[in-house]
Amino acid sequence: EEEKERKITQQQLKKEERKKRYKKYFLFFCSIFLFGTFVFFVILDIIIGLNNKQTTEQEHKQNNNMIIVEFPLRGEWVAFRTPGDKIPTHGTDSLGQRYAYDFIKTEANSKYRFKFYKSSVAKYLLLGVSINDCYGYKEPIYSPVNGEVVVVKDGVREPKYLHPIFDLLKVIFRTILANIQWKFFNSIPLHKITGNYVIIKFGEYYAFFAHISPGTIPVKEGQKIKVGDIIGKVGHSGNSTAPHLHFQVMDS
Numbered sequence: 001e002e003e004k005e006r007k008i009t010q011q012q013l014k015k016e017e018r019k020k021r022y023k024k025y026f027l028f029f030c031s032i033f034l035f036g037t038f039v040f041f042v043i044l045d046i047i048i049g050l051n052n053k054q055t056t057e058q059e060h061k062q063n064n065n066m067i068i069v070e071f072p073l074r075g076e077w078v079a080f081r082t083p084g085d086k087i088p089t090h091g092t093d094s095l096g097q098r099y100a101y102d103f104i105k106t107e108a109n110s111k112y113r114f115k116f117y118k119s120s121v122a123k124y125l126l127l128g129v130s131i132n133d134c135y136g137y138k139e140p141i142y143s144p145v146n147g148e149v150v151v152v153k154d155g156v157r158e159p160k161y162l163h164p165i166f167d168l169l170k171v172i173f174r175t176i177l178a179n180i181q182w183k184f185f186n187s188i189p190l191h192k193i194t195g196n197y198v199i200i201k202f203g204e205y206y207a208f209f210a211h212i213s214p215g216t217i218p219v220k221e222g223q224k225i226k227v228g229d230i231i232g233k234v235g236h237s238g239n240s241t242a243p244h245l246h247f248q249v250m251d252s
Helices: 002-051 057-062 121-126 164-185 190-194
Strands: 078-081 101-104 140-142 147-153 196-202 205-212 230-233 245-250
Touching: 002 121, 147 190, 164 190, 190 196, 196 230, 205 230
Parallel strands: none
Antiparallel strands: 078 101, 101 245, 140 230, 147 196, 196 205, 205 245
């Protein structure tokens, strides 16, 4: 009996050692994949930047007609893509994104710059997190202008769970597919990229709001709207790696 117990104990120890070894391998390959994905996006961003005309200081002086609007959110948000960092902000002028903003709500006083979820970093990287565990999710979006709603797109579903690997793969796949469709068919399935969105016409310009959570848009096309009216809630639909608001002002 003692010998049997000893064998069982040894088997259990071997199983635990094997589990630890597999866990190390898994973490190692995840780290390699994430690093490779990061390098891919950096290179892609550089290539796109070289292929797009960059704004010069002279262009800024020529186009210094400021359009002042209210902030479309409430509380503290991080602008992780902004014309203050680079132009075009999203690496391309297509779809009017030259001066677009991306706003995301992050954890206060966190040592991680863009920690947008309440769970631990380890859980997010290994298992992922629920969309309901994300800061800013389903917070109201307010109209920053007085105008008229001209386009509303709703009904695009959003993932209920977030994982960095799957989300990055989704973005890569949809971006490649959109580029192929634009190159060969001169059309882009806009909702696949932007998710649910609202466009408001004010004066000569248009305000565009993307990645809105499905079923949260209370406005309709043709509806007059004023500053402060709720037009939807922050979501994760379309080409998104975290619940956030994509906002831009366009001239057409």
